[in-house]
Amino acid sequence: MDWAVLDRGATDLDGSAGLIVLDAGGTVLYERAADESYAAASVIKIPILMTVYADAAEGRLSLDERIGVGEHMPGTGVLGHVRGVADLTIRDHATLMTIVSDNTSTNRLMERVSVERIAERMREWGCVRTELRRKMFDFEAANRGLDNVASPREVAGLLLRLVRGELVDRATSDAVLAVLEATQDDALIRRYLPARTKVAHKTGSLDKVRNDAAVIWAERPVVTVGFVNGVPDIRPARSLLGLLGWLAFGAAGGDAEGLPSEWPEAR
Secondary structure (H helix, E strand, C coil): CCCHHHHHHHHHHHCCEECCCCCCCCEEEECCCCCCCCCCCCHHHHHHHHHHHHHCCCCCCCCCCEEECCCCCCCCCCHCCCCCEEEHHHHHHHHHHHHCCCCHHHHHHHHHHHHHHHHHHEEHHCCCCECCCCCCCCCHHHHHCCCCCCCHHHHHHHHHHHHHHCCCCCCHHHHHHHHHHHCCEEEEEEECCCCCCCHHHHHEEEEEEEEEEEEECCEEEEEEEEEEECCCHHHHHHHHHHHHHHHHHHHHCCCCCCCCCCCCCCC
């Protein structure tokens, strides 16, 4: 794969980029600044989702338990626009948190399982740079410097755990991957991929931030994570993450000849 063009794109970016691609055995196929901490945005919802499903598999909670919608959060999601919904199952909250990045559902799940429990799980899974420090749209905590952060390598490790069936068991891992596969945002890692490509992923966006963490399947699965922070114009960030996905798709055995037409080297 032509990883050099990805390096050039990241170098030319007005911002910082942490990128990594792993095969299913954990071998690094490409990496760039993968151990640094970045603003996680909604990619931090991956360990929340994993904690919910792992706790359910171990009998600590039921995915069928209903919890109230509560205070509606701004930003991404649908519950802020559907005011007639009073409560949902934990499973439905987890689905909305993931596939449309619903911040209301995210906060309800964080309240139900607790930030401390999610942090405990992340330590169990080897995360030391990836930290969930506050709920969504908690501006008071943000003003105190409590931001949710993550490293590309650690998030890739979480996804690799799912690929290997190591989130409690194969069934639990596959259930989480199925939720991630329903993510609606296709503007980043999925940007240039064929429409029917199987991708389980979670995106994250803030002002000047575009992130995506994915498992891409072709002949075999490949894990890829890209965090792009500090970009005044998000368009190059989208293109860079699209190129990351395209090259990872090729590494997975997909037909990724040439480069996407949006890239200067392809012209």
